[in-house]
Amino acid sequence: MTATHQRIVLASRPQGRVTPENFRLERVPVPEPGPGQILVRNHYLSLDPYMRGRMEESKSYAAPQPLGETMIGGTVGVVERSNHAQYAVGDTVVGILGWQEYALSDGQQLMKVDSRLVPMSAYLGAVGMPGVTAWYGLNRICQPKPGETVLVSAASGAVGSVVGQLAKVGGCRAVGIAGGPEKCAYVVSELGFDACIDHREHKDARSMAHAIKAAAPDGVDALFENVGGHCLDGALACMNPFGRIALCGLIAGYDGSDIAIHNVRYLLVMRLRVQGFIVSEHMDAWPQALAELGRGVASGRIKYRESVAEGLAAAPEAFIGLLQGRNFGKQLVKLV
Amino acid sequence: MTATHQRIVLASRPQGRVTPENFRLERVPVPEPGPGQILVRNHYLSLDPYMRGRMEESKSYAAPQPLGETMIGGTVGVVERSNHAQYAVGDTVVGILGWQEYALSDGQQLMKVDSRLVPMSAYLGAVGMPGVTAWYGLNRICQPKPGETVLVSAASGAVGSVVGQLAKVGGCRAVGIAGGPEKCAYVVSELGFDACIDHREHKDARSMAHAIKAAAPDGVDALFENVGGHCLDGALACMNPFGRIALCGLIAGYDGSDIAIHNVRYLLVMRLRVQGFIVSEHMDAWPQALAELGRGVASGRIKYRESVAEGLAAAPEAFIGLLQGRNFGKQLVKLV
Numbered sequence: 001m002t003a004t005h006q007r008i009v010l011a012s013r014p015q016g017r018v019t020p021e022n023f024r025l026e027r028v029p030v031p032e033p034g035p036g037q038i039l040v041r042n043h044y045l046s047l048d049p050y051m052r053g054r055m056e057e058s059k060s061y062a063a064p065q066p067l068g069e070t071m072i073g074g075t076v077g078v079v080e081r082s083n084h085a086q087y088a089v090g091d092t093v094v095g096i097l098g099w100q101e102y103a104l105s106d107g108q109q110l111m112k113v114d115s116r117l118v119p120m121s122a123y124l125g126a127v128g129m130p131g132v133t134a135w136y137g138l139n140r141i142c143q144p145k146p147g148e149t150v151l152v153s154a155a156s157g158a159v160g161s162v163v164g165q166l167a168k169v170g171g172c173r174a175v176g177i178a179g180g181p182e183k184c185a186y187v188v189s190e191l192g193f194d195a196c197i198d199h200r201e202h203k204d205a206r207s208m209a210h211a212i213k214a215a216a217p218d219g220v221d222a223l224f225e226n227v228g229g230h231c232l233d234g235a236l237a238c239m240n241p242f243g244r245i246a247l248c249g250l251i252a253g254y255d256g257s258d259i260a261i262h263n264v265r266y267l268l269v270m271r272l273r274v275q276g277f278i279v280s281e282h283m284d285a286w287p288q289a290l291a292e293l294g295r296g297v298a299s300g301r302i303k304y305r306e307s308v309a310e311g312l313a314a315a316p317e318a319f320i321g322l323l324q325g326r327n328f329g330k331q332l333v334k335l336v
Numbered sequence: 337m338t339a340t341h342q343r344i345v346l347a348s349r350p351q352g353r354v355t356p357e358n359f360r361l362e363r364v365p366v367p368e369p370g371p372g373q374i375l376v377r378n379h380y381l382s383l384d385p386y387m388r389g390r391m392e393e394s395k396s397y398a399a400p401q402p403l404g405e406t407m408i409g410g411t412v413g414v415v416e417r418s419n420h421a422q423y424a425v426g427d428t429v430v431g432i433l434g435w436q437e438y439a440l441s442d443g444q445q446l447m448k449v450d451s452r453l454v455p456m457s458a459y460l461g462a463v464g465m466p467g468v469t470a471w472y473g474l475n476r477i478c479q480p481k482p483g484e485t486v487l488v489s490a491a492s493g494a495v496g497s498v499v500g501q502l503a504k505v506g507g508c509r510a511v512g513i514a515g516g517p518e519k520c521a522y523v524v525s526e527l528g529f530d531a532c533i534d535h536r537e538h539k540d541a542r543s544m545a546h547a548i549k550a551a552a553p554d555g556v557d558a559l560f561e562n563v564g565g566h567c568l569d570g571a572l573a574c575m576n577p578f579g580r581i582a583l584c585g586l587i588a589g590y591d592g593s594d595i596a597i598h599n600v601r602y603l604l605v606m607r608l609r610v611q612g613f614i615v616s617e618h619m620d621a622w623p624q625a626l627a628e629l630g631r632g633v634a635s636g637r638i639k640y641r642e643s644v645a646e647g648l649a650a651a652p653e654a655f656i657g658l659l660q661g662r663n664f665g666k667q668l669v670k671l672v
Contacts, residue, residue, distance in 0.1 A: 053605070228600060247604050260596045264564060267612045268583050269389070274610040276603045 003030040006312045007070045007100035014055055017255045018323060022055065023071070023316040030102045037104050039081040042097055045312070045333040046074035046124035047319045048158075049226075050278075052254040071099035071315075076113070076123050077335075087112070094123045099315055101335050117298040125330035126304040127293045130158035133279040134224070135289035137246035138163050138170075140282070141275045142222035144244075146171030149216045151235055154226035155196055156183040156305070158330035159248060162293070163224045164193045165302050172222075175215045177208075177231050179325045186328075191303055199231055205262065208234025219243075228252045229259040236263035239270050247276040254323060305329030339366040342648045343406045343436035350391055353591045354659060358391065359407070359652040366438045373440050375417040378433055381648070381669040382410035382460035383655045384494075385562075386614075388590040407435035407651075412449070412459045413671075423448070430459045435651055437671050453634040461494045461666035462640040463629045469615040470498035470560070471625035473582035474506075476618070477611045478558035480580075482507030485552045487571055490562035491532055492519040492641070494666035495584060498629070499560045500529045501638050508558075511551045513544075513567050515661045522664075527639055535567055541598065544570025555579075564588045565595040572599035575606050583612040590659060641665030 004027050011024035033039045054065040054072055065072055075097040079087050084107050087093065095110040097103035113123050125131060137159075144150050150167040154160040155176025164174040164187065176187040176196040184196040195215035202208040208230055212220065219240035225232050229252030239245075253259035266272065279285075296302030307327040309318035315333045322331045340363050347360035369375045390401040390408055401408055411433040415423050420443050423429065431446040433439035449459050461467060473495075480486050486503040490496040491512025500510040500523065512523040512532040523532040531551035538544040544566055548556065555576035561568050565588030575581075589595035602608065615621075632638030643663040645654035651669045658667045 232600075250601055250604050253601055258598060259600050260598045261600055262594060262596045264568075264595050264597055265586055265589055267610060268586050269612070271612040271614060271617070272610070273612075274603060274608075276605070276607040276609075278607060281607070 004028060005030045005101040007098070008312060008315055009068050009070055010055060010065050012067070013057055014255070018052065018055065018320050020316045020320070025313055031104050033081050033083050033104055035083055037106055038079050038084045038087045040075075040077045040093055040095070040097060040103050040105055041080045041336065042075040042077035042101055042103060043334070043336045044076050044121045044124055045099055045315060045335060046128070047315065047322050047327075047331040047333060048074065048130070049249050049251045049254060049322065051319065052251075052323060072096065073099050074124050074129055075103070076120050077103075092120055094128060099312065099333075101312060118294055121306060121308075121330075121332055122297055122304065124332060125158045125306065126162055126297050126302055127290060129279060130330065131162050131293040131302075132286055132289040133248060134159045134162035134166060135293060136279050136282055136285050137224050137248050137277060138166050138222075140285060141246035141277060142224060142244045144170060144172045144222045147173075148221035149173040149175060149218055150222045150224065151175045151177070151212065151216060151220045151238075152224040152226070153177040153199075153231045153235075154249070154251065154325075155187045155193060156191075156329060157226065157327075158304070160224070160226055161187070161191055161304055161329065162302060165191055165296075168192050169296075169301070173216065173218070175212070175220070177227070183328060186305065190305075199227075202234070203230065205230045205233035205237070209237040212238040222246070224248060226251060229257070232259070233261050233263050236261065236266040236272075239266055239272055241270050243270055243272045245272060245274040247274055251323065251325075307331045309333045311335070340364060341366050341437040343434070344648060344651055345404050345406055346391060346401050348403070349393055350591070354388065354391065354656050356652045356656070361649055367440050369417050369419050369440055371419055373442055374415050374420045374423045376411075376413045376429055376431070376433060376439050376441055377416045377672065378411040378413040378437055378439060379670070379672045380412050380457045380460055381435055381651060381671060382464070383651065383658050383667040383669060384410065384466070385585050385587045385590060385658065387655065388587075388659060408432065409435050410460050410465055411439070412456050413439075428456055430464065435648065435669075437648060454630055457642060457644075457666075457668055458633055458640065460668060461642065462498055462633050462638055463626060465615060466494035466666065467498045467629040467638075468622055468625040469584060470495045470502060471629060472615050472618055472621050473560050473584050473613060474499050474502050474558075475625075476621060477582035477613060478560060478580045480506060480508045480558045483509075484557035485509040485511060485554055486558045486560065487511045487513070487548065487552060487556045487574075488560040488562070489513040489535075489567045489571075490585070490587065490661075491523045491529065492527075492665060493562065493663075494640070496560070496562055497523070497527055497640055497665065498638060501527055501632075504528050505632075505637070509552065509554070511548070511556070513563070519664060522641065526641075535563075538570070539566065541566045541569035541573070545573040548574040558582070560584060562587060565593070568595070569597050569599050572597065572602040572608075575602055575608055577606050579606055579608045581608060581610040583610055587659065587661075643667045645669045647671070
């Protein structure tokens with residue numbers, strides 16, 4: 001009898017909000033590695049906002065996720081069988097092996113990692129794509145100087161939490177925006193931000209701007225934007241001249257909500273620079289970023305928090321929760 | 337009897353749209369140049385959209401225009417009396433001497449120009465601040481490569497007309513947006529743009545985007561934005577990956593109209609860069625820009641058009657017309 005495993009495919013494209021019915025859990029045979037291939041057992045699946053874009057048919061920065069195929073997703077796992085000279089059984093590997101328990105790989109787009117000093121799951125968070133996203137957006141786009149104020153939305157999340165901690169290391173004032181008092185308290189007392197604003201208490205741009213001005217009395221020099229909508233609109237009104245905005249995500253709009261910006265004039269009046277980016281297009285930055293982030297996590301200087309859903313079947317609900325901000329820290333699915 | 341001259345002061349700040357009552361024409365004595373000063377007779381006054389911002393009390397990139405004082409404005413004129421070693425009677429000088437027929441200057445922020453090869457008035461347009469604005473935004477922010485498509489709004493205006501002509505010189509496809517068939521025809525047949533879209537025929541972002549896609553079949557690589565509102569919103573939907581947007585003006589919003597951007601997601605999805613700027617903060621670029629623009633105008637390669645109002649008393653109505661797009665080319669007031 002052939003061994004089987006579980007995978008989740010895209011069953012349908014969302015109309016507005018993502019629903020569980022957009023996904024389908026399938027049981028399929030565990031594949032056999034051919035020549036030059038390895039079989040990886042995925043231990044953790046990463047859930048990330050970018051996946052929402054892939055579920056759309058419309059023009060995005062990447063090809064859409066095909067219907068009926070395994071959902072795209074970052075994974076960390078262990079090599080179980082190997083026909084590849086550079087990978088041995090037992091190696092821990094990070095890759096983009098999708099929403100499934102097992103996967104084949106030819107070793108391309110795969111990275112062997114050391115899980116002795118850094119926990120395996122961190123390679124999907126602070127020492128992985130989200131961490132590098134934070135590092136790149138902050139260091140290469142925002143380029144804050146010591147003493148400047150950095151504002152970051154989704155501050156308790158996988159990306160935002162690293163942005164603020166790196167900003168503090170760089171001598172900046174770090175101000176976060178997060179959803180709810182528990183997350184805000186964590187951002188300040190655990191992550192060491194100087195202040196954190198609860199966006200649930202400030203539901204329009206004017207109120208948000210007022211709160212930001214109170215938390216950033218010298219104005220905002222750099223904004224790392226993950227959310228969009230009234231958070232971004234309010235933040236624009238608080239930017240200092242020559243402010244930089246790293247536009248990393250617009251999660252407020254991913255389910256079709258209008259995320260119009262009304263405070264457009266500040267872009268001109270304050271001579272702001274906005275730069276949209278995706279970190280996979282800047283591979284040259286990854287080695288330095290991963291090295292710094294790995295040292296930070298191993299030494300305990302960079303802290304992080306995880307929301308872990310148990311078992312592949314829990315992935316759709318966990319993903320929907322992520323889009324709604326129900327996660328607290330990096331959203332993972334534990335598969336083993 | 338003391339000789340007198342006319343000046344226009346800001347009488348009140350506009351509530352929404354600018355009205356003639358916001359200005360007051362006064363007759364005052366022609367001033368006497370003291371030691372180190374010169375007396376300039378202004379021949380042309382430049383009217384520019386930035387003046388609208390100065391009329392506001394609110395935070396802008398510059399100090400507000402004080403009430404009861406001579407309106408700020410660029411001028412070109414001739415030295416009539418001189419107590420300054422570097423200026424002789426008869427010299428043609430460009431400066432910011434305001435909405436008035438005569439002005440004193442100590443020679444600071446004043447530039448002697450040669451009106452033999454380039455007409456005096458051009459130093460307020462294609463070979464002046466508007467021309468340098470075009471040059472800077474195109475060359476330093478948009479940085480288009482040959483073969484790329486450059487889109488510019490207010491394309492028949494003092495800035496936009498130069499943007500498109502420089503883009504053509506640089507081997508780009510130049511697409512303009514202007515108001516009305518007459519301006520559009522001029523932009524294509526006289527200025528040499530490849531296409532021009534009449535924004536009056538496309539009154540929402542979707543229709544504008546459709547028109548831009550037809551005029552820019554390969555998409556838009558660089559946008560020089562002077563207008564904002566639905567022109568900008570529609571253009572965002574047509575940008576190619578890694579597109580650059582030089583944000584120079586938002587004239588659609590200067591009278592208080594909402595100029596919200598709804599197509600925010602394209603900033604992220606297409607990894608766009610937006611840079612607001614004002615040219616007076618980049619004085620290092622002026623010498624090169626003015627030299628190139630002067631050669632272009634003198635040789636006839638750079639064409640321009642002027643709307644000339646006669647006499648200082650006509651300035652308020654001409655300025656209101658400028659804000660409404662009634663001018664056709666650079667708006668000037670002829671004072672002599």
